[in-house]
Amino acid sequence: MTQLWDFSGGIHPDENKHQSTARPIRAAVLPEHLILPLQQHIGEPATALVKVGDRVLKGEKIADVTNGLGVPVHAPTSGIIESIAQLPVPHPSGMTDWCITLRPDGEDQWVELQPVADYRSLERDQVLDMIRDAGIAGLGGAGFPTDIKLRPPRDRKVATLILNGAECEPYITADDMTMRERAGEVLAGFKVMAWLLRPERCVIGIEDNKPEAIAALRAATEGTQIEMAVIPTKYPSGGEKQLIQILTGMEVPSGGIPADIGVMCQNIGTAVAISQLIVEGKPLISRTITITGEAVREPGNFEALIGTPVQHLLEQAGLQPDQVNRLVMGGPMMGYILTTTAVPIVKTSNCVIAATASELPAPPPEQACIRCGMCAEACPMELLPQQLFWYSKATEFEKAEHLNLFDCIECGACSYVCPSSIPLVQYYRYAKGEIRVQRAEQLKADRARERFEARQERLEREQQEKEQRRKERAKAAAEAQAKKKAEAEKAAAEGEAVDERSAKAALVQQALARKKAKTEAAATAKEPAAAPSEPAVEKPDLEALEKQLTQAQAKLETMQGMLEDAKAQQADNVDKLERAVAKNHDRVDRAQKALTEAREQLARNTETQSPD
Amino acid sequence: MAFAQQSSPHARRARSTSQVMLWVILAALPGLLAQTLFFGWGNLINVVWCIAVALASEAAILKLRNKPIAFFLKDNTAAVTGLLLGLSLPQFAPWWVSGIAVISAIVMAKQLYGGLGSNPFNPAMVGYALVLISFPVAMTTNWADPALLWQGAPSFTDTLRAIASVQQTVVDGWTMATPLDEYKHKIGSLTAAEVTSHPSFGDGVARGWEWVNAAFLAGGLVLIGLRIITWHIPVSVLAGLAIMSLAFGSNADQYAPLSLHLLAGGTMLGAFFIATDPVSAATSHQGKLIYGAGIGVLIYLIRTWGSYPDAVAFSVLLMNFAVPFIDHYTPPRTYGHHKARRGVPGRTQG
Numbered sequence: 001m002t003q004l005w006d007f008s009g010g011i012h013p014d015e016n017k018h019q020s021t022a023r024p025i026r027a028a029v030l031p032e033h034l035i036l037p038l039q040q041h042i043g044e045p046a047t048a049l050v051k052v053g054d055r056v057l058k059g060e061k062i063a064d065v066t067n068g069l070g071v072p073v074h075a076p077t078s079g080i081i082e083s084i085a086q087l088p089v090p091h092p093s094g095m096t097d098w099c100i101t102l103r104p105d106g107e108d109q110w111v112e113l114q115p116v117a118d119y120r121s122l123e124r125d126q127v128l129d130m131i132r133d134a135g136i137a138g139l140g141g142a143g144f145p146t147d148i149k150l151r152p153p154r155d156r157k158v159a160t161l162i163l164n165g166a167e168c169e170p171y172i173t174a175d176d177m178t179m180r181e182r183a184g185e186v187l188a189g190f191k192v193m194a195w196l197l198r199p200e201r202c203v204i205g206i207e208d209n210k211p212e213a214i215a216a217l218r219a220a221t222e223g224t225q226i227e228m229a230v231i232p233t234k235y236p237s238g239g240e241k242q243l244i245q246i247l248t249g250m251e252v253p254s255g256g257i258p259a260d261i262g263v264m265c266q267n268i269g270t271a272v273a274i275s276q277l278i279v280e281g282k283p284l285i286s287r288t289i290t291i292t293g294e295a296v297r298e299p300g301n302f303e304a305l306i307g308t309p310v311q312h313l314l315e316q317a318g319l320q321p322d323q324v325n326r327l328v329m330g331g332p333m334m335g336y337i338l339t340t341t342a343v344p345i346v347k348t349s350n351c352v353i354a355a356t357a358s359e360l361p362a363p364p365p366e367q368a369c370i371r372c373g374m375c376a377e378a379c380p381m382e383l384l385p386q387q388l389f390w391y392s393k394a395t396e397f398e399k400a401e402h403l404n405l406f407d408c409i410e411c412g413a414c415s416y417v418c419p420s421s422i423p424l425v426q427y428y429r430y431a432k433g434e435i436r437v438q439r440a441e442q443l444k445a446d447r448a449r450e451r452f453e454a455r456q457e458r459l460e461r462e463q464q465e466k467e468q469r470r471k472e473r474a475k476a477a478a479e480a481q482a483k484k485k486a487e488a489e490k491a492a493a494e495g496e497a498v499d500e501r502s503a504k505a506a507l508v509q510q511a512l513a514r515k516k517a518k519t520e521a522a523a524t525a526k527e528p529a530a531a532p533s534e535p536a537v538e539k540p541d542l543e544a545l546e547k548q549l550t551q552a553q554a555k556l557e558t559m560q561g562m563l564e565d566a567k568a569q570q571a572d573n574v575d576k577l578e579r580a581v582a583k584n585h586d587r588v589d590r591a592q593k594a595l596t597e598a599r600e601q602l603a604r605n606t607e608t609q610s611p612d
Numbered sequence: 613m614a615f616a617q618q619s620s621p622h623a624r625r626a627r628s629t630s631q632v633m634l635w636v637i638l639a640a641l642p643g644l645l646a647q648t649l650f651f652g653w654g655n656l657i658n659v660v661w662c663i664a665v666a667l668a669s670e671a672a673i674l675k676l677r678n679k680p681i682a683f684f685l686k687d688n689t690a691a692v693t694g695l696l697l698g699l700s701l702p703q704f705a706p707w708w709v710s711g712i713a714v715i716s717a718i719v720m721a722k723q724l725y726g727g728l729g730s731n732p733f734n735p736a737m738v739g740y741a742l743v744l745i746s747f748p749v750a751m752t753t754n755w756a757d758p759a760l761l762w763q764g765a766p767s768f769t770d771t772l773r774a775i776a777s778v779q780q781t782v783v784d785g786w787t788m789a790t791p792l793d794e795y796k797h798k799i800g801s802l803t804a805a806e807v808t809s810h811p812s813f814g815d816g817v818a819r820g821w822e823w824v825n826a827a828f829l830a831g832g833l834v835l836i837g838l839r840i841i842t843w844h845i846p847v848s849v850l851a852g853l854a855i856m857s858l859a860f861g862s863n864a865d866q867y868a869p870l871s872l873h874l875l876a877g878g879t880m881l882g883a884f885f886i887a888t889d890p891v892s893a894a895t896s897h898q899g900k901l902i903y904g905a906g907i908g909v910l911i912y913l914i915r916t917w918g919s920y921p922d923a924v925a926f927s928v929l930l931m932n933f934a935v936p937f938i939d940h941y942t943p944p945r946t947y948g949h950h951k952a953r954r955g956v957p958g959r960t961q962g
Contacts, residue, residue: 007947008947011625013623013625014623092619170623241947241948245947251947251948252947252948253948253949254946254947254948254949255948256948324615325615325616326615326616326618326622327615328622330620332620332621332622332623333620333621333622333623334620334621335620335622336619336620337615337616337617337618337619338615339615339617353622355622357616360616360622360623362616362618363618363624364628365683367628367629367687367728368687368727368728368729368730369729370629370632370689370728370729370890370891371729371890371891371893371895372629372632372840372890373842373890373895374839376895376896376944377839377842380947381946381947381948382944382945382946382947383944383946384895384896384943384944386895387895387939387943398957399957401957402953402957403943403953404946404949404953407946407947407948407949410620412620412621415621415624416621416623416624416625417624417625417627418624419627419628419629419631419632420628420629421624421628423619425619425620425621426619429619
């Protein structure tokens, strides 16, 4: 007898399973169209490998994921690709997504199948690649690609491999019926997984409300090392974390995966898919799905091709359209609402409930929380649902997170028992969504801040570099100027410096100007008629002198400006410039002397000129 | 086809808050029956009167607050508050005393805090404590002398007239202090045997009271069986009281014995029906144990060394104060975590 543990909380909702177990699994009739979403589960969407108008064979790969996590999609039957377009897909949001629509040609013509005679003779990696190529993703939950799951990290040796046959959600019987009718395939697939993982312990967990399935699997496991664990019926015992706790007594660490504690859970449907791949070479193109609810006359399970529209399956189960009030994809505890029956079933679809208004009635209006604690009694994760509710409603998300909001598995047990009819799970989803948005925004803000800071730093650096370059330019210019000065000095030492000369010239010019003014004044006073004759003699000299004066003045200004600049920037050529300016002063002094001389000369000239 | 829009879960258990409260009321009926059998019509009249006042004051406040009256009255919580006060007030308490108790319970303790689910204190006990402090004479002298209904307890009309304060004297011969009060005041000068020789103690623990407590115990066990309350609070209240009594008051010639503590006062009503009020109690199992044990200890302390004969109301209210603190430090350990995340975010690791 396998030792069992109990998990905290849990509920016992009405099972409603007998309605769909009365009939054997039926093969669904081929629909007129098959709609194959490119994204059917967790991971990246696949890319279409076919074009509109192509004819494809049954089992042919029509879409694949080239980059990232995902598995290919195969044509569930032979036919023509009719369109690749945005169509409604089964999703809680009721969104549309890219789908390949296939019009079956009715011939159901297979591609060439390559079954494996003895998988044990192959490399494990080869088998894993086959599993990926066959498009197998977990048929129970989020649809994680099975080949990836079967390749746990090297340091995470799977010691216990669990086949999850608990199927604890009310209404759903797909796994139950599969185990009853196809126990051999279930076991074959499980054995392949066991061979791949080489665990120490293989165990199948089934709730005790499935005696037929238990009997079938007991017979099939006779003489093998696979354990059969019959567990008490209690929702959500089929939750991965809960089943692991029941069968091993261990808890999956918060935020971790079962492989962290050496455990792996696999789904019944996944085992069958692997068996079909190995034994018959078939990719995953169909699955067992429960069609039930009081609005269908003949509830039961169907072996349906992936992509079959829900409407088509409901009709085969005897849909009474006027009776349907609520259409649920999945179970009544965790399933989501479908807004249209046009959506197809995908690899992860296990149940459709067409419920009447009395079957799943609208909840009564929400009342105040009386903190009765029934939610905490029911919570399988040992959370405090009422506190989480309180904080979620008050948007105190930090506190909700502190109370482990993100450990909530959204099983719905708390909402189920709440006497005040509070949609607790909805509040948690809201809070989780808000926190995710906040985190994303925080991340964005952090990045923006980093970007801003980087930009500021860059601007500062550029400014400094600019300044540096300016200084260098100023220095170079000052040096050039100093060099020029030095050259000029040299020239002056050799003969008469250009600067000196021009300074002298300027002084001479000034003196001349004064002289001229005097002369003119004298001329106008004494003899106006004689004046016009004089400029003819003096004009050319004056013009040249004026020009020289302007040039000399400009030069002096430039030099003084340079000196000031150099001083302001504390450049190292200040000394030189100062020396140069000092020399200039000497020159000015000398020029002053020259001016006096020139004046005297001019005066003499005037004396010589004035007597007429 | 337009389908109903609803997020999961789609199935829910059909047990509403109204039903939960109705079960509480039903579970209290054996106790009420026992009270009526042993103490006459007083409690029954009180219960009817208190429920009526409770519903009326709740409706009035709901109207003032612009809330749907019928929707909230249907949750039966006001009725439960009225019922609890009717069960715990003295049998011959005048109508205005019980009226004030109920109105302050509903208006002050419950609605002014925001109505159902928002009140930090147990409304019924706020009302009870208020009238106990305000009208100590009316609250201590109006207890009925245990006499079997069919053996000459005051008639229904006499009781009604006494409660209506029309003619208080009709029940004068039928009132007495409670056995706990009696014992406490006389044990100083008498021995245990002498005290209990008083007819009000009867042959067992305390005539009448023992049956009333047994009936509330039975009703409480039904609530536990129905999973309307958990065992944590009642058990810890009784355990806290018992441990204190055994540790400090084992000498019956000095202190009231354990049997009297458990079966003579409002202990069972308090442990199973009052302390378990979920709104004002602690949340987690561990928290409930601390909360209940605190009530049990306080009941003993106040009864023994305080100036009030019974202490359920004060003990519950004092522990109500402590609930946020207790809740802060007693969250359960969540699946997949090494330990519980105690305290407030940011200041603790977990």
